[in-house]
Amino acid sequence: MISKKTKYALMALIYLAREYDRGPVLIADLAERENIPKKFLELILLALKNNGILQSKKGKGGGYYLGRAAKDISIGQVIRVLDGPLAPVPCVSETAYASCQECRDEATCGIRLVMKEVRDAMAAILDGTTLSDLIERVEREVKKREGIIDYTI
Amino acid sequence: MISKKTKYALMALIYLAREYDRGPVLIADLAERENIPKKFLELILLALKNNGILQSKKGKGGGYYLGRAAKDISIGQVIRVLDGPLAPVPCVSETAYASCQECRDEATCGIRLVMKEVRDAMAAILDGTTLSDLIERVEREVKKREGIIDYTI
């Protein structure tokens, strides 16, 4: 399960991607709009900023905004910043490898073999999906549903 | 990341699958062989038993043994017993659906769309891999490495 931190982060990023043209967004506004505890959101945005995903401006007219294009921010990157590596076991992580203490022989560990497959499958999806993909897919879904409603009215 | 509980469970199950022909295995033996804290292992084996994955016999000559054939025990089943649902968010779980509190409209939630993909990919691998698959693959891997060693000696 992903943490609330990551969920809030994704919600905030989607919002910021949508509002990008209108300049920096205040933490307070974001918190209210997306129903995220403000102080908690501060930590999340700061972490995203420290990892280059967001940028910020202080003082009047300040706030947070995307650090790079929405099409260059993958869901995988966001999860790694807030929840750590995607891998189900440390010994198959590409970004944060560590050996498992319980493991006798990593080279022939059956658990490792399956978990490597799982990691790769997850990474393919999460690193292959960007913020803009997400927004696009949601828009398609909304339109599809509006279509259905049109018929039923 | 999967928990130690799940890792220990998989290690124990692989051991029990290999020892199946020799009858019930004592918790104490299993604990020593696989370097798992005995009291902790008790809880794990009990949980597996209560979910039909293991069976047990009390008294002399007793111990734990597989509740069904190794080819009918999937890794996914084991993980669900000890770590809960595979799904990264409750709203995409097939075995333990629950709505996400943060979510406004589940039908058009972008996070949900990706996480559904992730869950399905994970489930395909984990429910499609059984204990016997695991053992078979380890054996293949061991043979491959022995082959390499033969050449290098």
Place this chain on the structure above:
DNA sequence: TTTTAGTCGATTAAATCGATAGACTAAATT
């Protein structure tokens, strides 16, 4: 120089994780 708004460190409460203790129950043997 005052207002605005992000930054940072410390703290908290609750939940989860990994592990252990001890009493209990069932089955087999003597």
Place this chain on the structure above:
DNA sequence: AATTTAGTCTATCGATTTAATCGACTAAAA
């Protein structure tokens, strides 16, 4: 029937993590 063997169950523990909050601080505009 008594004893030994071995799994069952409940409770508890400390450490870590998660979700959240407080307050003081700093930088940028007006």
